Structures are given as C-alpha cells and as structure tokens.
Amino acid sequence: MPxxxxxxxxxxxxxxxxxxxxxxPRSARRAALTLIKxxxxxxxxxxxxxxxxxxxxxxxxxxxxxxxSDPCTLCRDPRRExxxxxxxxxxxxxxxxxxxxxxNARYHVLGGTLSPLDGVGxxxxxxxxxxxxxxxxxxxxxxxxxxxxxxxxxTAHYVTDLLAATGVKVTKxxxxxxxxxxxxxxxxxxxxxxxxxxxxx
Amino acid sequence: MPxxxxxxxxxxxxxxxxxxxxxxPRSARRAALTLIKxxxxxxxxxxxxxxxxxxxxxxxxxxxxxxxSDPCTLCRDPRRExxxxxxxxxxxxxxxxxxxxxxNARYHVLGGTLSPLDGVGxxxxxxxxxxxxxxxxxxxxxxxxxxxxxxxxxTAHYVTDLLAATGVKVTKxxxxxxxxxxxxxxxxxxxxxxxxxxxxx
Numbered sequence: 001m002p003x004x005x006x007x008x009x010x011x012x013x014x015x016x017x018x019x020x021x022x023x024x025p026r027s028a029r030r031a032a033l034t035l036i037k038x039x040x041x042x043x044x045x046x047x048x049x050x051x052x053x054x055x056x057x058x059x060x061x062x063x064x065x066x067x068x069s070d071p072c073t074l075c076r077d078p079r080r081e082x083x084x085x086x087x088x089x090x091x092x093x094x095x096x097x098x099x100x101x102x103x104n105a106r107y108h109v110l111g112g113t114l115s116p117l118d119g120v121g122x123x124x125x126x127x128x129x130x131x132x133x134x135x136x137x138x139x140x141x142x143x144x145x146x147x148x149x150x151x152x153x154x155t156a157h158y159v160t161d162l163l164a165a166t167g168v169k170v171t172k173x174x175x176x177x178x179x180x181x182x183x184x185x186x187x188x189x190x191x192x193x194x195x196x197x198x199x200x201x
Numbered sequence: 202m203p204x205x206x207x208x209x210x211x212x213x214x215x216x217x218x219x220x221x222x223x224x225x226p227r228s229a230r231r232a233a234l235t236l237i238k239x240x241x242x243x244x245x246x247x248x249x250x251x252x253x254x255x256x257x258x259x260x261x262x263x264x265x266x267x268x269x270s271d272p273c274t275l276c277r278d279p280r281r282e283x284x285x286x287x288x289x290x291x292x293x294x295x296x297x298x299x300x301x302x303x304x305n306a307r308y309h310v311l312g313g314t315l316s317p318l319d320g321v322g323x324x325x326x327x328x329x330x331x332x333x334x335x336x337x338x339x340x341x342x343x344x345x346x347x348x349x350x351x352x353x354x355x356t357a358h359y360v361t362d363l364l365a366a367t368g369v370k371v372t373k374x375x376x377x378x379x380x381x382x383x384x385x386x387x388x389x390x391x392x393x394x395x396x397x398x399x400x401x402x
C-alpha cells in the first residue's frame with residue numbers, strides 16, 4: 001500500500017498487528033480499521049490493557065508461568081498439591097491443562113523443547129531450576145506433559161535422564177484414542193499405542 | 202479459563218484481542234502470549250502505536266477516509282484528478298483501490314450499504330455530503346465502486362437516483378471474468394454478465 005493512503009501512524013499499527021500470530025497483512029489491515037472505527041469501545045481499552053500488561057506481567061521465577069506476581073498465583077496457591085509437578089513446554093500448554101481442570105498440581109514451564117536443528121540445547125530451557133526444585137524435596141511425582149512430537153519426546157527422555165539421580169517418580173501422559181475420536185480417522189501410531197496400552201473394561 | 206491462572210490483566214488483554222476480526226478466543230490467547238514473550242520487540246511498540254493512532258487518527262470531513270489530518274492526504278493531494286469521484290462502501294475498499302493504483306481520483310466513503318434488514322437506512326450513510334460535493338461542481342463523473350452484492354447494488358441504484366438531479370455522469374465498475382480466473386469455476390451470473398458486456402478483441 002502506498003504510504004500516502006493511510007498515514008505513517010496507521011501503517012505502523014498495521015505492521016505491528018501483522019506480527020501477531022494468526023494475523024497476516026490483510027487481516028492486520030482489517031483489525032486496524034476495526035480498532036479505528038471502535039475507538040472508544042475497543043481501541044482505548046486495548047491500548048490501556050497492553051500498557052498495563054506490559055508494565056505488570058512478569059515471568060514466575062519458580063515455575064516459568066507468566067503472571068503479574070512472582071511467585072505466580074499457581075505457585076502461591078496453598079490448596080494445590082505440592083507433591084505433584086507437571087512439566088510443560090510452554091505457558092500455552094499450562095493454560096490448556098488448567099482449562100481442562102485436570103490436576104490440582106504445580107507446574108514447571110520449560111520454555112521450549114530440545115531441537116538441535118533449531119539450535120535449542122539444554123541450556124536454553126528452564127531445566128536447571130527444574131532439577132533444583134526436585135532436589136529441594138517434597139515432590140513425589142513429575143508428570144512430563146510434553147507434546148507427542150519428536151522434539152517433545154526427545155526432551156522427555158532428556159528430562160527423565162536428568163531426574164534419574166534424584167530418584168523421583170517420572171511419568172508421562174498416556175497415548176491413545178482421543179475422547180470423541182473415530183478409529184477410522186486415526187493414524188497407525190496412535191492406534192498401535194492405544195492397543196498396546198489397553199485397559200480392563 | 203479460570204481467572205486464577207493468568208491474572209485479571211492478562212485475561213482482560215485476551216478478551217480485548219478476541220474482539221479483533223480474525224482472532225477467536227484461542228488465537229487471542231496465542232496473540233497475548235506472543236505479546237508477553239516479545240515485550241520489547243512487539244508489546245511496547247504496539248501499545249505506543251495504538252496510543253498514537255488513538256490520539257491522532259480522525260475521519261476526513263470531506264470524503265470519510267481515516268487519516269491523521271482533516272482533510273485527509275488524498276483530499277489534499279493536488280496531483281489528483283478532481284473531476285473524478287469514486288464512491289466506495291468502506292475505507293477498506295478505498296485502500297484496496299489505492300493498492301491497485303487504479304485511478305488518480307478522489308474518493309467518497311459511504312460508511313456502509315443500505316440494508317433494511319440490518320436497519321441501515323439512507324440517513325446512516327455519508328450521502329448528504331456526497332450530494333453536496335457533487336452540487337459544488339467540478340466533478341464530471343462519479344464511479345460507484347460498490348460491492349457486487351444485493352446490498353451494494355441496491356445502494357448503487359439509490360445513489361444514482363439521488364444524483365440524477367445534479368446531471369453528473371454516474372458509472373459503475375464492469376462485471377466480468379476476474380483476471381486470472383478460469384471460466385469453469387465461475388458462476389452463471391458472472392459468465393452471463395461477461396458475455397453481455399463483451400468487447401471487441
């Protein structure tokens with residue numbers, strides 16, 4: 001778009017919006033127009049919300065979650081089981097597990113997975129702190145809730161080896177048929193894993 | 202998501218992002234996480250860009266375009282043909298025509314189309330100003346660049362009737378085969394229009 005059309009301020013807004021995941025150049029333009037049209041209802045509140053989040057949001061020094069306090073709300077929650085620690089790759093995974101309301105546990109966010117091709121090594125992950133937390137004692141079980149991808153499983157193996165010395169019980173998520181899934185549409189790997197791990201009815 | 206996970210500030214940011222077109226609740230969460238992770242490179246600049254746009258962007262009193270000045274850059278551009286006026290539904294359409302670099306003309310943004318079902322009547326559109334601009338003289342031709350939808354065409358007919366008294370030449374965009382389009386995939390209406398409006402080779 002020639003810069004003369006919309007002025008550099010709008011151009012800049014579009015460029016920054018286009019860097020959000022899920023928005024391309026075209027949808028960023030639509031989003032910018034929506035913001036401009038809904039100035040009072042959306043644009044001002046969003047500017048304020050981003051400013052506040054920018055100021056206050058911090059990464060929890062204990063688990064790696066993002067929150068406005070450090071330690072984060074989850075780490076400070078006295079009702080949570082302290083003996084169960086769920087290791088996730090990313091904050092998004094932590095949120096997904098919390099949405100599922102699946103475990104009353106504490107978390108540890110690695111901040112990525114080992115990926116030699118992308119140059120991500122053990123030092124780039126939040127692993128030292130994980131070992132330290134387990135070594136401090138009080139944790140009976142570490143659940144590796146990592147993605148069922150090659151990188152995720154490589155990381156899981158690495159973490160297992162790393163924690164072997166501490167003697168803590170390390171478990172991983174079950175593989176199997178997704179709830180609501182149809183066998184016909186599942187890949188062979190999942191079907192094989194589901195048969196291998198079959199449970200009594 | 203239970204509000205205890207991410208804190209009300211992040212929650213609020215996600216809610217506002219989810220109101221942008223093209224972002225649902227899930228992609229808004231991803232966008233919020235991206236913002237938090239790229240605080241320096243993306244979050245601060247975006248907050249600043251939205252704040253500046255919020256302060257400075259205004260609607261041009263002449264044509265209805267959005268810009269940081271009133272009259273807007275297009276209305277003030279002395280190199281533009283003043284005798285040709287292109288009527289569009291929305292600022293996004295104006296931007297699309299400018300991107301195509303198709304006409305060195307001025308614009309008039311209606312701000313919508315007549316839609317009795319949605320309760321949009323002539324008073325909701327920027328029509329009075331359009332008639333006034335044409336009545337002021339100096340405009341030889343009004344091009345109705347409205348969407349080829351029922352609402353768009355209804356509006357085109359209404360605008361034509363409205364401008365009949367001024368005696369200005371009113372034209373509309375050609376219907377036909379889109380450039381790069383294959384006949385096999387086109388609907389009957391477009392094909393019929395293309396045959397009716399065939400041109401000498």
